[in-house]
Amino acid sequence: MEVLSYFFDLFIHLDKHLHEIIRDYGLWTYLILFLIIFCETGLVVTPILPGDSLLFAAGTFSALGALDPGFLFLLLAVAAVLGDTVNYWIGHFVGPRVFHQEQVRFLKKEYLLRTHEFYERHGGKTIIIARFIPIIRTFAPFVAGVGSMSYGRFIVYNLAGGILWIGLFVMGGFFFGNIPLVRKNFSLVIVAIVLLSVMPGVIEFLRQRAQKKNQRFEVEN
Numbered sequence: 771m772e773v774l775s776y777f778f779d780l781f782i783h784l785d786k787h788l789h790e791i792i793r794d795y796g797l798w799t800y801l802i803l804f805l806i807i808f809c810e811t812g813l814v815v816t817p818i819l820p821g822d823s824l825l826f827a828a829g830t831f832s833a834l835g836a837l838d839p840g841f842l843f844l845l846l847a848v849a850a851v852l853g854d855t856v857n858y859w860i861g862h863f864v865g866p867r868v869f870h871q872e873q874v875r876f877l878k879k880e881y882l883l884r885t886h887e888f889y890e891r892h893g894g895k896t897i898i899i900a901r902f903i904p905i906i907r908t909f910a911p912f913v914a915g916v917g918s919m920s921y922g923r924f925i926v927y928n929l930a931g932g933i934l935w936i937g938l939f940v941m942g943g944f945f946f947g948n949i950p951l952v953r954k955n956f957s958l959v960i961v962a963i964v965l966l967s968v969m970p971g972v973i974e975f976l977r978q979r980a981q982k983k984n985q986r987f988e989v990e991n
Contacts, residue, residue, distance in 0.1 A: 788827050792836050799837065803828055804849045807936075811853030814860070814912050821904060822939050823963045829943020843940050850932035854897070854911040858924055861915025889913045897927035901935035 792799045803824070810819040825846065832839040888906060889896045900910035914924050946952055 788824070788831060789836075792831060800841070800845055803842070804845055807846050807849040808853040808856075810908060811850050811911070811932075812856040813853075814857065814908055816908070821907065822902070825936060825939035826943040826947060826963055829940040829945075830947025831943075832940070833944045833948050839940070839944050843936060846940065847933050847936045850901075850936055851928055854928045854932065855925070857908070857911035858915040858921065858928075861912035863915075889917065894919060894923060894927050897924065898931035898934065901931040 788799075791802060795802065806819055806824060807821070809816045810821050828837060828842060828846070829839070831837050832842050888900070889910065892899060896910050897914060900906045911924070911928070
């Protein structure tokens with residue numbers, strides 16, 4: 771319960787926490803941000819780490835001069851691409867065994883199977899689309915590694931998706947995060963970003979449920 775409370779506070783008051791990190795750790799902040807983005811995209815056991823909202827907040831602080839926007843973009847783009855690459859190779863080597871186990875320690879198999887269905891439906895462009903969907907973002911490169919996607923094809927989607935994702939949210943924070951209305955309601959903006967981020971996943975989930983109901987109805991009739 772305390773862990774959930776911590777993450778809730780982290781998401782809602784991301785501006786305060788990031789301000790404290792920058793104040794207390796200075797240049798080490800870049801390494802901390804790098805590791806968070808790398809772990810969120812590179813390790814299937816850490817999908818709950820902040821992604822979109824953290825990037826927006828980091829962009830906001832870069833506009834204030836606390837962080838260098840160019841270096842921030844470059845560093846986090848590398849973290850995102852490297853994270854997906856590591857995740858791909860983990861999936862390539864250990865993924866097949868994971869799919870055949872009923873219970874997987876430290877891994878929510880439901881998320882894995884849902885991402886697999888998403889990947890089967892959308893193909894290679896899933897790697898780009900998934901960048902903007904929490905949880906799916908963490909599992910997509912793993913599933914690509916398990917599947918038949920060649921690394922040469924994967925890295926093209928990985929680079930495109932990583933650069934687009936980092937650029938959109940960091941630059942979004944840089945240009946819009948310090949608008950007075952946004953600054954005064956920063957917590958609400960972060961909540962809105964989180965909700966908008968999960969909406970595609972929710973819509974996809976509801977669409978699947980409706981599709982399954984229709985299929986059962988057709989079979990019964």
